[in-house]
Amino acid sequence: MKCLVAVLVCVVLAEGIVKIPLQKHKSMREALREKGIELPYQDPALKYQTDVFAGSANMYINNYADTTYYGAISIGTPPQSFQVLFDTGSANLWVDSAYCNTQACNAHTKFNPKQSSTFSRKGQSFYLPYGAGSLYGVFGYDTVNVGGIVIYNQEIGLSTNEPNQAFLAAKFDGILGLSYPSISAGGETPVMDNMINQNLLNANIFAFYLSRDGQQGSVLTFGGVDNSMYQGQISWTPVTSETYWQIGVDGFEINGQETGWCSQGCQSIVDTGTSTLTAPSQLLGNIMQSIGAQQNQYGLYMVDCSQINNLPTLSFVISGVSFPLPPSAYINQYCSVGIAPTYLPSRDGRPLWIFGDVFLREYYSIYDRTNNRLGFAAAV
Structure with a gap:
């Protein structure tokens, strides 16, 4: 896994570039309804319902191997189309550009x-150093x-030079950051903030449904929530730092037993651009021991495929609510563990997790800028 440390983006860069056109899929709820199965739910967020609002949008985005969630946007007049990674762990919008002639570009x-009649150059250049490379642009x-x-x-941001191979095999042409403007490189105003400033949304929120097992049907909604993508109630928790989408974690349980690892409080960054669940490095050994995972010659933690159903459930307690991750969530089809260490410094002495796609496939996530809560x- 290549980790783009500067903006806290972690993506798996697989070989080959495949452009998958966006397709509209029936929701899981609609498909089940056609078979006579109705999923009950209580909806505390009807005021955000997207079906009747003009100031909202449902985007069906691509899932590449449960590692990268990306979709099409357009830029310019007439519009030029690009695939971008939708990333809650960074704030900038940038794409590859004609100014760049490196192999990756x-x-x-x-x-x-x-070729765009509405383009104007700002004149400000930027440099973004990444753990797996770097990017120059204007x-x-x-x-x-x-x-x-x-x-x-x-x-x-328009790339002018990508001097190494970091982005060569990426499935996307750029990144659309959805975090807070305080971490935006060059002071660039994020897309979400311009949507808010230009009064384009009925509600200043967006939400993600991430599909599983490499299947398509992932949904990104702006200006509302898609009520067909979740069941039960929405549990809210406040943002603790208006930088990343960072929240507090009260506890961490293994098979319902509190570990005490977050007894003094943990923090977590909720990041659609990270493919794994990322644990504080000092806790990783204990987690792997509880799972019974062994490290192979490539450094991956593996489990016995025949024992997956017997592995423990890992649970996070957030604002008094438990969020369990069964083994099917954190063990992939190759029997490797989707949990990686982070060596980022703790926040005020509190261990720092990253809730990447492993967590977000289990839980529909709603990002509320008006109330600064998740x-x-x-x-479903």
């Missing part, structure tokens, strides 16, 4: 400012269309 669709302004929501004068509900 040439492997992707590139934005050509000369900022400009143009019209951006995200799921039918049109944002005018959006600041965009909501979780059981994903």
Whole structure:
């Protein structure tokens, strides 16, 4: 796994570039309903319902091997289309551009400012060092269309040089960051903030449903929630730092037994751009021991495939509510453990986790900028 440390983005870069067109799929709830099965739920967020709102959008985004969730946006006039990683762990929007001729840039669709009548150059350059490489670019302004929501004068980073192979095999042409503007490189205004500033949304929220087992049907909603993507109630917890989508964790349980590892409080960053569940490095050995995982010659933690159903359930307690992860959530089809260490410093002495896609496939996640809180509900 290549980790882009500067903006806390972790993605698995697989070989080959495959462009998968966005397709509309029936929701799981609709498919079950056709078979006579109705999933009950109580909905505490009807005021956010997206079906009747013009200031909202449902985007069906791609799932590549349960490691990368990305979809199409367009930039410019006439529109040029790009696949971008939708990332709650960073704040900037950038895409490959015609200014860049490195191998990594040439492997992707590139934005050509000369072909857009609405583009204007800002004149400010940037450099982003990543753990797996680096990116040089310049900022400009143009019209951006995200799921039918049109944002005018959006600041965009355009790559000018990608000097190594870090992005060569990425499934996407850029990254659309959805975290808070305080961590935006170059002071660029994030897409979500421009949606808010331009009054484009009925509610200043967005939400993710991440599909499982490499299946398509993932949904990103702006301006509301998709009530067909979750069941039961939404549990809310406050953001503890308006930088990343960071929240407090009160406890960590193994098979219902409290470990005490978060007795003084833990913190977690909720990050769609990280494929794994990331644990504080000092706790990883204890977690693997409780799972019975062994490290192989490639450094991966593996379990006995015949014993997966006997592995423990891992649970996080957040604002008094328990969020369990069964073995099917954290063990992949190759019997390796989807939990990795983080060596990031703890926040105020509190251990830091990253709730990546392993967690977010189990729980529909709602990001509320008005109230600076995160909501979780059981994903269908």
